[in-house]
Structure formats: C-alpha cells, structure tokens
Amino acid sequence: MEKIALYRKYRPKNFSEVLGQIHVTKTLENALKEGRASHAYLFTGPRGVGKTTVARILATAINCEKRKGGEPCGSCENCKMILAGKAIDILEIDAASNRGIDEIRELKEKIKFSPSKLKYKVFIVDEVHMLTKEAFNALLKTLEEPPEYALFVLATTEIHKVPQTILSRCQRFDFKRISLKDLAEKLQFIAKEEKIKISKDAISMIAEASDGGMRDAESYLDQIASYKESGEIEVKDIIELLGMSDFKNLYNLISALKEGKAKEAIIQINELAENGADLDQFIKNLVEYLRKVLHIKVVGDSNIQMTEEHFELTKKLAKDLDLAYILEMIKTVLNYSNAFKNLPLPQLPLEMAIVSLTEGRVGVTKTAEKYEREGEVYAKEDRDIKGENIDGEWPDFLLEVKSQNNSIHALLKVCSYEIKGDELCLYFPYKFHKERIEDIKNKKIVEKALNKVFNRDLKVKCFIKNDMPKPEEAAKTETELLEKALDIFGGEVVN
C-alpha cells in the first residue's frame, strides 16, 4: 500500500480541528449556522497554514445533510462523497499550474449547470494570484453574478497581486502563522499516533524551522521519520539529515562576531563543514536568523516564531548589537556568498565574511591586512629560487589526495603551486587554509600523495598569497545585492 503523507493523513476534517485560525473558523461556522454564508470567499496568508483545508471543510459543511451547528457531520452521503474526493460538484483549480483562460472557461461552463448531486457547487481556486489577466477577467464575470448554488473560495499567499475588482467581490479572511506551541503539540500527537520516537527538543526544532506552517512541519516530521527508522530521533539527526541549522550554531557565530573573535568563528565554520553540514543551507539560515534579530531590534517582538528560551537569547543579542552592525552582517554575508558561490570551497565565503566583520572589533588578534604582510615576507625569502611548473602532474596529484581526504582536496583546489628544489610550495588565499594543510596529520596525507605521484622525496611548504578580491569588489552592484536580499527575504520589506 502506498504511504500517505502525514499532512494528508492528519488534515483536519472539521472546523474545530483546525489550529490557530479560530478567528476564521468561528466566523464561518456561525455564518453556516445562521444560513448566511457568502458566495465568494478569499483566504489569504502564508503557505501551509490551512487555507485549502478550511476551504474543503467549508465545502463539506455547506453540503452536509446533517450539519451539527456549523460543523459537517462526516458521515452522511454528501460528507462521505466529498471526503473520499469523489464529489464532481467540488472543483479544485491550482492556478499555480493552470494559469490560463481554459481552466476558467471550463469553470464558466460548469457553473451554468446546477450541481448534480450536492446542494452547492464549490470552486476552490488555489494560488489565485497566479491567474493571467484574461483568466481574472473571466473569473470576475462569474463573481459578478454567481448563481444561487455556487460557492467560490479563492486562496492566495500574495494578496497584493489579486486585482481590486476581485477583492471587492469576496469576503476576506486573513490566515495567521500557527503558534509554535500549537505546531509542537500537533507534531507530538502525530508522532504518538504513528509510533515515531522523537525527543522534545527535536520536535521544538522542527516547529521552529517551520515558521508557522503546519504543512512544512508535518512534512519535516515525515522526512525525518523515513530517514531514521530505529531509535529516537534527536536534534543531531535533524541537523544531519534535513540539513537544518542548530540554533546554537547560529547564535554562537553571531556572538563570536560581535566580540571580534574571528578564530572561534572560523573554527566553528570548519567544524560544521567537516561534520558534513550543508553550508549553503547554513548561510540561508544565518541570514534568516539575522533577519529575526533585525526584526526584534526594529519592530520589537512581533510575530517571531521561536521557543521562549531562543527568543530570550535573541532579544539580548539584538539589544547588544548596533543596528548598523546587524545590517552590516546581513550585507557582508550575502555579499560574499553571492560573489563566491561557485567556488569548490564552500566555507570560504563565510570565512571571508567573518574576517571582514571582525576586523577592528574588540578582541581581534590579527586582521586580514596583517596576514597579507606575512605572506609578502614569505614570498620575498623564496624569490631567488626558480620555480618548476607542475601543471601536467597536478591533476593526478589532486586525484590521489581526493582518494584520501575530500576536505584537503578542496583546499588544494584553490591554492596556487610550484616546486622549488625539493619543496612543493603552496600559496593559499588565507592563513587559516594554510594552517589546515600545515596540520601534521593533513601534511602527511599531502606528502604521501606527492611522493607517490612525483616519485621523489618532496616536502610541503605553505604560504599565504592574498590576492582574493577585496570586500567592496565582491558585490558587483548595490542593486544586485538588494535583489539578492529581497529574494532571501521573500520580497518583504521590513517596516
């Protein structure tokens, strides 16, 4: 038997089961009770908070033969037919995939005839803002004079894209993000029903990452349960298997930046990389977290989805940070991640952002400028020996290293190289890369591969050659940066 997704299986079947939208469900229930339901509704709000679910419950309730107050009975012929998805009088259109006039034309055709089995014909149009202009006009005509038996429910995540002419003909309901507590309780309930063993902290983490969306929360639980089939699911499983970033990592990184502790921050990033974390995802989560810090700083504590403990820590962090520095952090992280996204060394953009953001802050021991000077000194000492070009052998050498260690291989891919006498000279963009190769364990791996490929006894010597682009050159234009920021922020402007 095919496995049913959790969010389908546990989708609410009546109004009282819907979480966090009581302002909507109560009003609809009352309207049904009093027999004054409208012919057109518009549901707006973030994705995955129950808009389509409520639309279906409404479609069921309005057609139920034994309605209890405003709730569908769930057992009459009509309820059963609708719940089984077999009611031809209920028409669902996903405007995200059917944008065109044809679907709306079909809708216009169907609306001419009274329902075949049910009392009401219900048209649910999901992501209605995606319709083309022509389709909107066609829809408008039907909304202007809907037949007695028709009920429209239009749903959208982007209300500002729905024409005013449509809005003015619908009764509008604004769906809210679901509270962390409600999300966690529902997840706990599902886990118990499904016999999924999962720790309380892991539940909190999923709830927090879902940002108020039940569908996301349920599908995260679904994914993690199918990845890990035995033993209790813990926070570390979620980090490892779903690529989510632990709050602790985000918080610690920003705290280290705040105090100018470049070394701690870079070690932290490299540990993450070595433990197999997805750093692109981490950067995304970092920017999202910084956005929350920014919100708390500017707007106060409105609508932030975080556990109480995390919220208190973040509030303190926001208080301690200057607004200008929060903006600088967001800008710098986006700037570097955008400029260096195609490099084979995923931690580099973060490392550069760290160096740039800690420069001149309290506790900084060495700045990038200092590193550069050290590099010059090394280079001068060796200028008298002529280097040997090894471009021909280099790819074989890289392959040999790769067979031993992936992360060393990644570091070697971005350095420049030459053989001088009996030494392989490697030139790295940053001191921390140089130091990682100089680590005895890593150096041994490099030298072993070296001697195997070159068939002679060579030693490794590392240098710093700071010819990476300067921060101000990294972002091509301000506009590009802004576009990237708006992309990550989902086009919202902080007010």
Ligand SMILES: [Zn+2]
């Ligand atoms: Zn019924």
